Amino acid sequence: MKFTDVVADIKRLVGLELQSIKKGAEIIIDDVDSSSIKVSTKGGDVRSRSLSELEKVWKALISSPAVHVDSVLGGSGSSRNQPETIFANLPYVEFLYLDGKKHLALVRPSHEPGTLKLASQSTIEVINHKFSKLALKGATSLIVVTADLKAVAESMEDITGARATWEEEGIYLINNPQVRALLVDSALLGANIYPGTYPVVKGNLPKHGAVRCQLLERIYWLTRRSDALMAMEVEAD
CATH class of the missing domain: 3.10.180.10 (2,3-Dihydroxybiphenyl 1,2-Dioxygenase, domain 1)
Incomplete structure (x- = not known):
């Protein structure tokens, strides 16, 4: 799956109110163009997010069992939960907690676009096992x-x-x-x-x-x- 496919799926979320893993931080994707995504909050704030920022998260997702988005993006900038929210609302991404921190993981499609899904305990066990194998080989x-x-x-x-x-x-x-x-x-x-x-x-x-x-x-x-x-x-x- 290429990042261009991901962008096409994100375009299908335009106009939907996307729930955030962190309650109260819902967003709406207003527009997606060739280089950015326009996002608005329930409070009326509007922000443009770079597609290159989202591509960085995507590359991490396809190369790691699970991803802490703030770490991938360097923990810089405001409204850092927005890229996390966008990805979490895709049908092939689930969220979970590792060491008390929110992570995202790439899975087979498991929920409707524009909804969230918490990873099952069995999925978390598989992810932890993959991390253990990486630690041994790394x-x-x-x-x-x-x-x-x-x-x-x-x-x-x-x-x-x-x-x-x-x-x-x-x-x-x-x-x-x-x-x-x-x-x-x-x-x-x-x-x-x-x-x-x-x-x-x-x-x-x-x-x-x-x-x-x-x-x-x-x-x-x-x-x-x-x-x-x-x-x-x-x-x-």
């Missing part, structure tokens, strides 16, 4: 070394919309389709490791100046060169 993209693990974990939760899960003493994991980050207490690694954010790459092992670390059964070589931090990943030995 490659770490960042290692964040910090002396204030709790504060960094809370900040990363706010930024990514994903819950920081405790994995073992001194290590938290942030995992969503955009990033898989290990948050590591600097005390766990010792004085030779600089606090900071280490992008993880694969390649040849550094010949000097790198410190070997084993985190969650994976081996990383952390290095600092010219104030740039980097982690090389190799298979556990």
